Amino acid sequence: MKHITKVYGSLYANNDVHLTLDKGEILAVVGENGAGKSTLMKILYGLEQPTSGKIYLNGQLQHFRSPHDAINQKIGMVQQHFMLLNPCTVAENIVYGREPRKGLFFDREEAVRVTEALCEKYGLHIDPRRLVGDCPVGLQQRVEILKVLYQDADIIIFDEPSAVLTPQEVNELLRTMRKLAEMGKSIIIITHKLHEVMAVADRVMVMRLGRYIQEMAKTETSIEEMSYLMVGRRIVERQVPPRKPTGRVLEVQDLVLAGSEAKNILDHFSIHVDGGEIVGIAGVSGNGQSELIQCLTGLLQPTSGKVMLKGQDVAGKSVGDIRTAGCACIPEDRYLWGCAARASLTETAIMAHQRSSKISRNGLLNNKGARDFTQSLLDGYDVRNSGQTQKAGELSGGNIQKLIVAREIEQHSPLLIAAEPTRGVDIGAMEFIHNKLLEKREQGDAVLLISSELTEIMSLSDRIYVIYEGRAVGEFRKADATEEDLGILMMGGKLNEAVS
Amino acid sequence: MKQSHNAKNFGPRLWRSLRQPLIAVAFGLLVGALVILACGQNPIAVYIEMFNKSFFTPYYLFSTLTRATPIIICAMATGMAWRAGYINIGVEGQMVTGTFVATVCALFIPGPPILAGLLAWIAGMIAGALYALLPAVLTWKFQVSMVITSLMLNYVANYITSYFVTYPLKDTAGDGLALQTPEIHELMRLPRLSTTSTFNAGFLIAVAVMLFMVFITKRTVFGYESKMGGFNPSFARYGGTKQVKVMIITMALSGAIASIAGTAEVFGLKYRYADGMLSSTSYAWTGLMAALIADLNPVGMFFVSIFLSGLQIGGSAIQRSLGIPLEIATIIQCCITLFVSVKLIFKVRQKKPVREDVKEGGAQA
Numbered sequence: 001m002k003h004i005t006k007v008y009g010s011l012y013a014n015n016d017v018h019l020t021l022d023k024g025e026i027l028a029v030v031g032e033n034g035a036g037k038s039t040l041m042k043i044l045y046g047l048e049q050p051t052s053g054k055i056y057l058n059g060q061l062q063h064f065r066s067p068h069d070a071i072n073q074k075i076g077m078v079q080q081h082f083m084l085l086n087p088c089t090v091a092e093n094i095v096y097g098r099e100p101r102k103g104l105f106f107d108r109e110e111a112v113r114v115t116e117a118l119c120e121k122y123g124l125h126i127d128p129r130r131l132v133g134d135c136p137v138g139l140q141q142r143v144e145i146l147k148v149l150y151q152d153a154d155i156i157i158f159d160e161p162s163a164v165l166t167p168q169e170v171n172e173l174l175r176t177m178r179k180l181a182e183m184g185k186s187i188i189i190i191t192h193k194l195h196e197v198m199a200v201a202d203r204v205m206v207m208r209l210g211r212y213i214q215e216m217a218k219t220e221t222s223i224e225e226m227s228y229l230m231v232g233r234r235i236v237e238r239q240v241p242p243r244k245p246t247g248r249v250l251e252v253q254d255l256v257l258a259g260s261e262a263k264n265i266l267d268h269f270s271i272h273v274d275g276g277e278i279v280g281i282a283g284v285s286g287n288g289q290s291e292l293i294q295c296l297t298g299l300l301q302p303t304s305g306k307v308m309l310k311g312q313d314v315a316g317k318s319v320g321d322i323r324t325a326g327c328a329c330i331p332e333d334r335y336l337w338g339c340a341a342r343a344s345l346t347e348t349a350i351m352a353h354q355r356s357s358k359i360s361r362n363g364l365l366n367n368k369g370a371r372d373f374t375q376s377l378l379d380g381y382d383v384r385n386s387g388q389t390q391k392a393g394e395l396s397g398g399n400i401q402k403l404i405v406a407r408e409i410e411q412h413s414p415l416l417i418a419a420e421p422t423r424g425v426d427i428g429a430m431e432f433i434h435n436k437l438l439e440k441r442e443q444g445d446a447v448l449l450i451s452s453e454l455t456e457i458m459s460l461s462d463r464i465y466v467i468y469e470g471r472a473v474g475e476f477r478k479a480d481a482t483e484e485d486l487g488i489l490m491m492g493g494k495l496n497e498a499v500s
Numbered sequence: 501m502k503q504s505h506n507a508k509n510f511g512p513r514l515w516r517s518l519r520q521p522l523i524a525v526a527f528g529l530l531v532g533a534l535v536i537l538a539c540g541q542n543p544i545a546v547y548i549e550m551f552n553k554s555f556f557t558p559y560y561l562f563s564t565l566t567r568a569t570p571i572i573i574c575a576m577a578t579g580m581a582w583r584a585g586y587i588n589i590g591v592e593g594q595m596v597t598g599t600f601v602a603t604v605c606a607l608f609i610p611g612p613p614i615l616a617g618l619l620a621w622i623a624g625m626i627a628g629a630l631y632a633l634l635p636a637v638l639t640w641k642f643q644v645s646m647v648i649t650s651l652m653l654n655y656v657a658n659y660i661t662s663y664f665v666t667y668p669l670k671d672t673a674g675d676g677l678a679l680q681t682p683e684i685h686e687l688m689r690l691p692r693l694s695t696t697s698t699f700n701a702g703f704l705i706a707v708a709v710m711l712f713m714v715f716i717t718k719r720t721v722f723g724y725e726s727k728m729g730g731f732n733p734s735f736a737r738y739g740g741t742k743q744v745k746v747m748i749i750t751m752a753l754s755g756a757i758a759s760i761a762g763t764a765e766v767f768g769l770k771y772r773y774a775d776g777m778l779s780s781t782s783y784a785w786t787g788l789m790a791a792l793i794a795d796l797n798p799v800g801m802f803f804v805s806i807f808l809s810g811l812q813i814g815g816s817a818i819q820r821s822l823g824i825p826l827e828i829a830t831i832i833q834c835c836i837t838l839f840v841s842v843k844l845i846f847k848v849r850q851k852k853p854v855r856e857d858v859k860e861g862g863a864q865a
Binding site: 297298299318319320322323329331336337338339340341342343347350351352354355360363364365367 | 718719720721722723724725727728731732734735736737738739740741742
């Protein structure tokens with residue numbers, strides 16, 4: 001790819017970027033979110049057309065008008081968010097789009113046979129007759145990979161492939177990638193997890209702000225150098241002072257949320273959080289974290305159990321009452337819960353503050369107070385914006401997240417629930433948000449951190465619980481926690497020695 | 501790269517919000533021109549005649565504003581509910597119910613006419629609000645689609661009032677053929693604002709309703725919470741707003757405002773309730789179109805309502821003078837609404853990058 005430039009409005013998403021890929025090579029494209037990696041890959045996969053620039057494949061000039069063109073040229077992409085049909089079987093998903101036929105009809109047996117042959121060829125084992133919806137995330141990703149292989153791709157693009165996986169699954173994935181490269185496939189992996197780059201890539205290309213910065217062989221670089229190139233400045237290793245607990249803030253006792261089937265979504269879940277500490281909840285997403293957050297914040301009614309917040313049982317109370325009792329929450333999905341795309345920044349910033357004396361009196365809004373308050377959040381939390389009338393949906397992911405974090409921290413509540421506080425934000429914003437959480441802890445407040453990002457949990461938490469199928473299955477002090485032990489518990493395994 | 505290029509200052513933003521309706525009006529008039537050509541007339545001459553006889557001569561301007569009165573108020577009633585995400589298309593039924601109750605109260609409440617008249621207005625608003633709460637409660641308790649219930653309740657209201665003016669409350673004075681109630685007391689009637697036409701104080705009530713709407717949307721916590729609920733109910737819920745309460749208040753206000761629309765028509769213009777007087781004139785639906793065209797902005801709805809009623813007045817004028825069918829106005833009106841709806845498609849297209857943003861967690865502004 002030569003001189004690739006892509007302009008959205010006045011924004012250069014890609015500015016004169018070059019990319020080369022050799023056969024059998026693994027190239028890692030690294031950069032912060034918004035650096036233009038995804039855009040570049042979308043251009044290569046035909047999802048976007050470049051404003052200018054050319055793509056050559058084996059010396060031939062190509063014009064990809066749609067992914068269909070790219071697939072015909074043997075380019076495949078494993079999406080970050082799987083494009084799978086959950087109610088269908090593995091085999092049906094893999095052959096979808098190029099189904100084997102028997103006359104006019106779909107040949108299901110042939111599909112299964114093809115899938116088995118494919119699994120055999122690449123050593124990726126999976127039961128072709130299983131429903132995709134029943135497969136764990138790691139296997140679903142494997143289906144995605146097999147789908148791309150079925151389309152006979154020689155170039156495979158992986159978009160943030162490890163975002164949803166456990167450490168064990170990540171290792172498995174990295175092994176698969178190496179194996180595919182050895183079989184002659186060329187692989188591009190987009191990521192911002194640098195230890196994965198070091199583990200698997202042959203060559204690294206760094207992008208920043210839409211520009212090509214540098215590329216180097218993996219053997220000639222280090223994690224420090226890459227992160228310096230990505231961010232444009234050095235990231236300082238964080239020093240966390242020891243915790244000073246200030247008494248119980250949250251105690252969850254035997255919380256149960258019945259599911260639609262026999263199994264409970266939350267099953268006698270018990271934890272506690274003290275003031276002045278950050279407590280992490282580690283787990284593979286989909287093990288009851290979302291429901292836990294919703295029960296704690298009042299969005300869902302738990303079936304039974306107690307949620308003691310500052311000594312007051314708030315289980316089953318309304319969201320407003322729980323917020324008044326002293327709970328703020330950075331929601332896990334910022335676009336679903338955290339904002340409304342069409343709301344202005346002012347409207348986004350005053351949510352849950354709208355009845356405070358700064359913003360309103362007797363139900364009447366103080367518009368100047370609201371604007372001043374919003375401006376203080378925008379300035380204090382470095383939210384890049386073009387004025388308060390800008391729409392929340394127009395901010396970048398990192399900036400809207402910073403605004404939401406600002407809004408919730410400024411509640412000055414004794415308890416802050418931080419759910420996936422840095423999902424999909426760049427390193428700069430991540431560092432900023434982490435510092436704000438630690439500041440909150442320094443002030444003696446309690447922080448409950450729920451994240452599927454294990455490194456985030458490990459680096460911030462004073463204590464760590466693991467959640468598996470709605471139960472708290474392990475409790476660690478920071479010093480005792482290892483990635484391996486947490487990973488085993490997250491997958492439903494057992495540890496030999498009792499930890500808690 | 502984080503700076504968005506638009507929304508930087510007021511001018512472009514004003515243009516952005518006006519662009520769509522203006523283009524739609526231009527296209528609507530263009531389609532109308534084609535139809536006029538098909539009738540064998542000169543579109544420019546017809547349009548000049550049409551606008552002269554709706555906006556640019558005092559008598560017709562007063563007619564336009566008189567007709568606009570219920571349309572403006574219906575638009576506000578629609579906007580009140582829609583901006584909170586409650587698709588109330590039962591404004592007509594709420595208006596009919598409220599107006600009928602107000603008229604009956606005005607006819608039968610004893611005592612000084614001014615006081616009785618005031619009570620009649622209030623009773624009408626309460627009736628309209630209760631009638632709007634019917635679909636709201638059905639939605640809340642049984643998750644029934646409000647679109648369907650509120651629409652169906654229009655027919656219920658129309659037929660029930662139709663029964664009452666046909667039998668028990670029919671005015672038997674005169675020839676006794678018209679399906680209508682007797683006239684209300686003279687002291688209850690709204691004063692005329694012009695000596696030469698029927699233009700009356702109802703228009704001032706419409707202005708007041710608009711100002712009330714602006715106040716609610718811009719200055720109250722309720723307005724903020726209902727707007728956020730309309731944008732993203734999950735966001736509002738997460739922020740601790742009491743959504744059932746917001747829905748009940750929203751729908752009650754919507755119904756009460758709807759009742760004012762028809763009551764102003766009875767007390768200011770007709771002085772009696774006649775069968776079909778509010779439904780055959782399509783006030784509620786024209787108001788709904790105005791609300792759509794103005795994207796629920798109160799001031800915008802006010803002016804669009806006046807524009808649409810001008811089209812209707814001008815349309816009937818050219819029918820009389822040039823023999824162009826009145827339906828030309830309806831055609832233009834519907835084309836404008838149609839072309840404004842194209843906005844929805846634009847919006848979907850604009851949303852796409854945002855969606856991808858979510859997917860990548862990326863930072864494209």
